[in-house]
Amino acid sequence: EEASPPQPSLLNMSSAEAGRFFCTAGRGMEPFLARELHTRLGAAEVDSVSGKVFFSTAAGLGELSKLRSGERLFLLVKKHRALQVARNKGKMLHEIKSLVVGEPKYWLDIISVWRKLHGHEGKKDDVSREENTLPVKRKSEEETNTASKRQKMEQAVSEECQVEAAERCVSPERMNHQECSTESEISSELLSKGSGENPTANHHLSFTFRVSCRCSGAIAKILTPQEIGRAIGVALVKQFGWRVDLRNPDLEIFVHLNDIHSVVGIPLFRLPLANRDYIRTAGLRSTVAWAMASLAEISAGALVLDPMCGLGTILLEAAKEWPEAFYWGADISDSQLEGADGNIRAAGLVDKIELLQASVKALPLPSESFDSIISDIPFGKKFKVTNDTQLLPGILQEMERLLRVGGTLILLLSQDLHQLMDNLTKKSAGNDSSEPKKTLNNGNSSSLANGGGESFRFLVPDGVFGVSLGKTDAFIHKFRKISPPAGNW
Ligand SMILES: C[S@@+](CC[C@H](N)C(=O)[O-])C[C@H]1O[C@@H](n2cnc3c(N)ncnc32)[C@H](O)[C@@H]1O
Structure with missing residues (x-):
């Protein structure tokens, strides 16, 4: 050709x-x-x-x-x-x-x-x-x-x-x-x-x-x-x-x-496809938000959570594409939740998406209640890399608690957090010789292996995808929750 x-x-x-x-x-x-x-x-x-x-x-x-x-x-x-x-x-x-x-x-x-x-x-x-x-x-x-x-x-x-x-x-x-x-x-x-x-x-x-x-x-x-x-x-x-x-x-x-x-x-169109007519105030790149949701295997009747939803882009992309599921968004910030609420109303998705104000570290939600959790983990001034070392395992632990067995966890991580995740999972895997999981795109696979550490033992890595956010690169990590061995939960 x-x-x-x-x-x-x-x-x-x-x-x-x-x-x-x-x-x-x-x-x-x-x-x-x-x-x-x-x-x-x-x-x-x-x-x-x-x-x-x-x-x-x-x-x-x-x-x-x-x-x-x-x-x-x-x-x-x-x-x-x-x-x-x-x-x-x-x-x-x-x-x-x-x-x-x-x-x-x-x-x-x-x-x-x-x-x-x-x-x-x-x-x-x-x-x-x-x-x-x-x-x-x-x-x-x-x-x-x-x-x-x-x-x-x-x-x-x-x-x-x-x-x-x-x-x-x-x-x-x-x-x-x-x-x-x-x-x-x-x-x-x-x-x-x-x-x-x-x-x-x-x-x-x-x-x-x-x-x-x-x-x-x-x-x-x-x-x-x-x-x-x-x-x-x-x-x-x-x-x-x-x-x-x-x-x-x-x-x-x-x-x-x-x-x-x-x-x-x-x-064929004057505006880029990526400019969504249903998003009033843009947050995360819509294409990346959609890609994350597409990895979550959302089925009819599923319950999906974004625990740091910001303006709600991931929830909007998911709810537009998979309207048979139900969505929850949480965020610690009032103004972000206000923005998300405005977006949800403008998109006509009020019946589909619930919002709540809470910290990702302690969500007032029952264990094993979600089929999928999808989140864009913040970094920068508020989440300094030194603090993230403690924060990331805490987030993972809470995500693991909220996810049902067989459910999917999709995280967007900055380069630093991606590296940290790599180290965390390597450390928790010890000498585990599991092969890294397959990726959609070559060359972006981290050496993730089955978790064996304390914080998120039952989250199994299921793919890593490098994506561009414009001036920065980021990584989508997919995990699946496995059932704990009998007597271990
Ligand atoms: C990268 S932004 C998410 C952007 C979002 N994906 C969007 O499209 O607008 C991260 C969000 O995490 C929220 N956040 C920071 N610390 C948090 C915490 N401890 N608990 C819950 N949310 C938190 C911030 O308020 C921010 O809205």
Whole structure:
């Protein structure tokens, strides 16, 4: 696929045709996204690379908009191996132009698929995310003074930037037209040329577009994204007679060039999938919260607890996806609980989620009452690593008490706490030679083994998943509670 195969004609496919798409993902989220694509959409030819998952599906926009673990969704236009980087800028730009604009018939096919998806032709199956989406408010500094440092940082970094950070982009993609000073300068040049020089595209004259380019690696040392975007824009105007509109284009053409591949796509929604329309005030990254809940094996009638729920993101993600279960959230902080309450009301989940104010160290809840416990453990000023040494075993002990045998515990840990957990479980396992559990993604498995220590003897590690929270990395740890030997409980 990477070797520049001839492009199939999409329009020749049958009515149950599968379009080819890709979705960007935060670092470490690719395996969750790949699994979701299989289970939710029955997607075929699912192919993950760092930060992106490519797939084929016949699903419409309504179904595609339900994806929960991805960031931005694109109709795939082209996917080629990385371009050979030449020192000569002109030659390089020429190659990029022929890569992106070549095979005009294929472009027109893709545009027709895009139009169909948006209901311009055929069945209308569009869910206008921008119309249905409440603006995601970010809490002010004062309002969030009880939240952890990490939470504030997550709030400050946009989902798009997080994906970019994950891919170590040299130059940011310019999705925001207000920032597009370079592109704005070229707009008049392009607009004046956009008079349909090429007669093959007369019926597309009403069409407006803009190019957003990201490049990293060797190519970024030769050309800027602006130079590449301008060259592609001029070539598309010449080839098809489309008009440039940097402010409100009919479609955006996304070009991503790096050392691994060259990808061209058309975003299907203006807002990232990760911007949830049901979350009023954002806390933990929604995609990571969803991934945590997806590991908890929540079944109908289950009772699920987040004992440090903050603004309730994990509970919201879980309750939206698994509405047949019942949810409890606890937090020590008034203002966080107020935020969670506001979120739950706005999401229409008051019947599903109960809140209570309590410390995780002593929850006024009966033993063995929960099927799943899912939590994002705070760190930072309030939970200094030195204190965490005592705190983490205490939390685990309380979680173990509250969980029924066979239940699941899902924890999000900072790098420091992950290390600490590793040490704790190694220590508690003694010379236990159990193999580390399998992970969804390679290389992130800690050397967790069955617990044999004092604090959480019956919590068996069941996987570790490294994920990015933007500027920091974190680890999702999964445990399952096993039954204690007879006479030991
Ligand atoms: C990392 S934040 C959770 C963020 C949450 N996942 C969200 O999406 O908003 C950790 C939360 O733990 C709470 N917390 C700190 N110490 C606690 C304790 N001893 N008992 C219960 N909650 C505590 C903080 O108030 C904070 O809301």
